[in-house]
Amino acid sequence: MKLLFAFLSTATICFTGEAASVSDSIKTIRSVGPEGQGNTAAAKAWKSLAQANAAALPEILRAMRDSSPLSANWLRAAVDTIADRGGKLPQQALLDFIADQKQEPRARRLAFELIQKSNPKLADKLIPGLINDPSVELRRDAVAHVLEAGTAKQTSKQTQAAVKDFRKALDAARDIDQIQAATTALRQLNEKVDLPRHFGFLMHWNVIGPFDNTERKGFATVFPPEKKIDLSATYEGKSGKVEWSEFITADEYGMVDINKAYPGPGDGLKEVTAFAYTEYTAASTGPAQLRLGCKNAWKIWHNGQLVFSRDEYHRGIRIDQYQLDINLTKGRNTFLVKLCQNEQQQSWTKQWQFQLRVCDATGTAVLAADRPPTPETGTDNSGNNPTPGRRPRN
Amino acid sequence: MKNSLIALTFALGLTVHSEDWNQFRGPHGNGVSTDKNLPTTLQDDNLKWSIALPGRGLSGALVLGDHVIVTCSSGPTQSRLHVLALNAKDGSVAWHRQFWATGRTMCHDKTSVAAPTSCSDGKNIYAVFSSNDVICLDRAGNLQWLRGLTADYANVSNSLGMSSSPVVTGDTLVVQVENDSESYTLGLNKTNGLNRWRLDRPKAANWTSPVLLKSGLVALQSKTGIDAIRTEDGSNAWSYEDGASTIPSSAVLNGVLYIPSHGITALKLNDADAANTPKQLWQSGRLQPGTASPIVIGNKVFTTNRAGVLSSGNTKTGERGWQLRLKGPFSATPVAAGDYLYFVNEAGLMQIVDTTAEEGEITGKLDLGEQVLGSPAVGSGALYVRSNSKLYKVAK
Numbered sequence: 001m002k003l004l005f006a007f008l009s010t011a012t013i014c015f016t017g018e019a020a021s022v023s024d025s026i027k028t029i030r031s032v033g034p035e036g037q038g039n040t041a042a043a044k045a046w047k048s049l050a051q052a053n054a055a056a057l058p059e060i061l062r063a064m065r066d067s068s069p070l071s072a073n074w075l076r077a078a079v080d081t082i083a084d085r086g087g088k089l090p091q092q093a094l095l096d097f098i099a100d101q102k103q104e105p106r107a108r109r110l111a112f113e114l115i116q117k118s119n120p121k122l123a124d125k126l127i128p129g130l131i132n133d134p135s136v137e138l139r140r141d142a143v144a145h146v147l148e149a150g151t152a153k154q155t156s157k158q159t160q161a162a163v164k165d166f167r168k169a170l171d172a173a174r175d176i177d178q179i180q181a182a183t184t185a186l187r188q189l190n191e192k193v194d195l196p197r198h199f200g201f202l203m204h205w206n207v208i209g210p211f212d213n214t215e216r217k218g219f220a221t222v223f224p225p226e227k228k229i230d231l232s233a234t235y236e237g238k239s240g241k242v243e244w245s246e247f248i249t250a251d252e253y254g255m256v257d258i259n260k261a262y263p264g265p266g267d268g269l270k271e272v273t274a275f276a277y278t279e280y281t282a283a284s285t286g287p288a289q290l291r292l293g294c295k296n297a298w299k300i301w302h303n304g305q306l307v308f309s310r311d312e313y314h315r316g317i318r319i320d321q322y323q324l325d326i327n328l329t330k331g332r333n334t335f336l337v338k339l340c341q342n343e344q345q346q347s348w349t350k351q352w353q354f355q356l357r358v359c360d361a362t363g364t365a366v367l368a369a370d371r372p373p374t375p376e377t378g379t380d381n382s383g384n385n386p387t388p389g390r391r392p393r394n
Numbered sequence: 395m396k397n398s399l400i401a402l403t404f405a406l407g408l409t410v411h412s413e414d415w416n417q418f419r420g421p422h423g424n425g426v427s428t429d430k431n432l433p434t435t436l437q438d439d440n441l442k443w444s445i446a447l448p449g450r451g452l453s454g455a456l457v458l459g460d461h462v463i464v465t466c467s468s469g470p471t472q473s474r475l476h477v478l479a480l481n482a483k484d485g486s487v488a489w490h491r492q493f494w495a496t497g498r499t500m501c502h503d504k505t506s507v508a509a510p511t512s513c514s515d516g517k518n519i520y521a522v523f524s525s526n527d528v529i530c531l532d533r534a535g536n537l538q539w540l541r542g543l544t545a546d547y548a549n550v551s552n553s554l555g556m557s558s559s560p561v562v563t564g565d566t567l568v569v570q571v572e573n574d575s576e577s578y579t580l581g582l583n584k585t586n587g588l589n590r591w592r593l594d595r596p597k598a599a600n601w602t603s604p605v606l607l608k609s610g611l612v613a614l615q616s617k618t619g620i621d622a623i624r625t626e627d628g629s630n631a632w633s634y635e636d637g638a639s640t641i642p643s644s645a646v647l648n649g650v651l652y653i654p655s656h657g658i659t660a661l662k663l664n665d666a667d668a669a670n671t672p673k674q675l676w677q678s679g680r681l682q683p684g685t686a687s688p689i690v691i692g693n694k695v696f697t698t699n700r701a702g703v704l705s706s707g708n709t710k711t712g713e714r715g716w717q718l719r720l721k722g723p724f725s726a727t728p729v730a731a732g733d734y735l736y737f738v739n740e741a742g743l744m745q746i747v748d749t750t751a752e753e754g755e756i757t758g759k760l761d762l763g764e765q766v767l768g769s770p771a772v773g774s775g776a777l778y779v780r781s782n783s784k785l786y787k788v789a790k
Contacts, residue, residue, distance in 0.1 A: 034545065034546050035541075035546050035588065035589055036539065036541055036582075036586060036587040036588040036589065037588075039539040039540075039541075039586045039587050039588065040586045042539070043537075043538055043539055043586065046536075046537055047536070050536065050537075068545075069494065069496040069542060069545060070496060070540065070541075070542050070545060072494060073493045073494060073496070073527075073529075073540055073542075074537065074540065076492065076493060076494065077491055077493065077537040077540075078537075080490070080491050080492060081491075081535065081536065081537075084489060084490070084535075106494055137469075140470070175470040175471075176470070177470055178470075295553070308548070310549055310575055311549075311574065311575050311597075312549075312552075312553060312573070312574040312575045313574065315552060315553035315554045315574065315599065316500065316501075316502060316553040316554055317553075318500050318553075321498070321500050321553065322498075
């Protein structure tokens with residue numbers, strides 16, 4: 001009797017009420033909010049959704065579009081559970097879904113992996129066509145293929161063909177390891193690579209400091225540049241008058257090393273705060289990301305609005321460590337970075353630096369409309385004769 | 395010893411099967427197993443199987459009945475999270491669930507996003523990742539709920555990586571997400587993941603794990619010491635404020651808490667009156683744990699220092715006894731069964747130590763050949779050890 005009931009329940013979901021049940025369940029799951037809000041209802045909906053048959057997979061995948069990251073994970077777990085149960089995959093519908101670049105990028109990758117698991121040869125055929133796909137996860141395989149092809153050509157001394165492949169791979173690559181692999185290969189073949197441009201790092205800045213950060217209090221202190229940007233102004237700093245000066249980085253990963261602007265004694269200044277300011281001309285209004293790497297405490301403002309802040313010191317730095325959504329304004333945009341150095345004296349606490357780039361959600365550089373050529377030399381380590389502040393362009 | 399363990403199990407109110415290895419350092423949170431059938435010597439044929447994992451990790455495995463539960467992270471930024479159930483018999487995959495990290499995945503190269511060990515109340519599995527994603531699945535892999543703690547609290551993260559393993563007691567899952575910036579410990583309703591309470595914690599990176607002192611009472615370790623927290627409402631029962639390590643965690647056995655503080659500090663827990671700070675029994679600066687947490691067998695407490703030297707101490711006095719140089723270094727906390735300690739060093743060399751020998755004695759070695767940073771799990775006569783790419787089963 002129990003088994004019969006279970007069978008009838010499943011049959012109802014799979015054959016008669018599936019459409020309503022799937023869409024209702026999805027709606028509930030898409031409603032989960034912060035701090036677990038909606039979890040109880042979502043759990044009930046998930047239980048129903050996970051009973052759907054494989055034909056429902058495209059609808060569930062489509063529901064990931066514009067869903068919150070948490071909702072996407074609920075939906076993803078349903079996809080995995082349904083797929084694990086077996087049953088005939090709706091192959092053509094999944095292929096159509098993969099081809100639809102308007103769908104959620106990670107959902108398209110998930111659809112690809114369903115195909116890959118059931119029909120690896122078909123998946124392999126898709127890969128070359130994905131090299132410029134908006135899904136970073138999808139294009140990764142395509143880039144890997146081109147890198148492999150380039151390496152094979154390089155080994156067989158087909159230099160020009162290898163360069164062409166590596167250049168294609170670099171243009172398409174968004175993951176750091178692949179960008180570095182393509183760059184290394186090209187440089188081995190005496191080709192030039194403009195990494196700052198590829199990433200969209202901001203290279204031209206104005207800096208001012210040092211202000212005080214004794215006992216790490218500078219992070220919360222509102223210093224004059226946080227109220228108003230006046231590149232001709234002079235302020236009272238930690239050890240006397242401070243003024244803006246031009247700072248250019250030529251580091252190919254866009255590192256803005258504040259120790260070069262304010263070297264200080266020994267291993268550099270401690271318990272200090274500095275600001276870096278730049279301007280950026282956007283070709284159009286629209287969403288973008290600021291991607292920051294930094295191991296000092298920091299705050300960042302876009303057009304005078306605080307985007308994010310973090311008071312962690314010396315736990316590591318990585319390209320794209322922080323990914324911050326912003327909306328660019330067509331024309332002039334301003335970015336202000338506050339950078340705090342703490343009191344630690346260990347050798348690994350010397351760094352007082354950051355790297356910042358503007359890109360889209362896939363990591364593709366969004367270059368300023370008037371971006372100047374990548375500088376070949378940057379501000380040196382002498383700290384002498386800084387150029388008075390002027391409006392920097394990126 | 396046996397009676398003590400049974401009594402402790404009863405006292406903790408654990409509902410898991412006695413053989414289940416259901417959390418970091420096992421059912422009692424101290425690395426001690428009641429298993430009587432583990433190998434005490436090692437040869438190549440003790441390696442029963444090894445299987446490839448879909449990603450990196452240093453989380454310890456759980457052994458729940460016939461399943462071994464493992465978490466992994468994969469992808470160029472380790473943003474793909476995995477929870478797998480493997481059949482203990484042959485390592486085949488029973489189920490595999492994947493998720494996308496909702497928090498930051500940056501961590502030191504040596505660690506990974508799959509660093510915290512999951513826990514289970516016997517019914518459900520609670521997986522936590524360095525991205526501060528908390529995922530509850532039933533034992534068949536069905537999602538029960540999930541949380542993204544960095545999505546909720548944007549500065550909850552550590553750029554070196556988080557590693558604190560959760561514990562579950564009563565109706566509460568305790569998740570310690572302490573770091574330099576936005577630092578909390580949360581008590582989550584284990585049924586739906588909602589906050590029961592959220593404690594502000596010291597703003598300092600902390601890789602230690604909560605220790606269950608008794609049902610409904612956990613010890614939270616941090617640089618300031620130990621706070622005993624009632625899991626029902628997050629209130630403080632007592633505190634030890636003489637500082638503690640932020641890497642190796644405390645261990646509790648037979649009503650004594652061994653804290654990595656000034657070497658090791660032993661506190662006698664007061665079962666009759668949990669509101670009072672326990673009495674300090676002793677403090678020994680000669681028992682200095684490195685990364686691995688202390689472990690207790692009978693009347694001996696053991697620590698392993700950064701040089702790989704195993705030190706025994708008297709649990710009554712703290713007096714240091716014999717020392718034995720092992721081949722280190724160790725990140726993984728050893729486990730104990732009977733009179734034996736089971737170590738795996740960072741190079742993947744498993745070493746068994748007979749603690750009853752006059753000066754301690756290495757009775758077996760087995761080279762797994764890959765870096766191992768996570769503590770072994772024990773179940774049904776087998777040890778389960780995970781590397782960044784494989785899970786190994788070692789048994790008689």
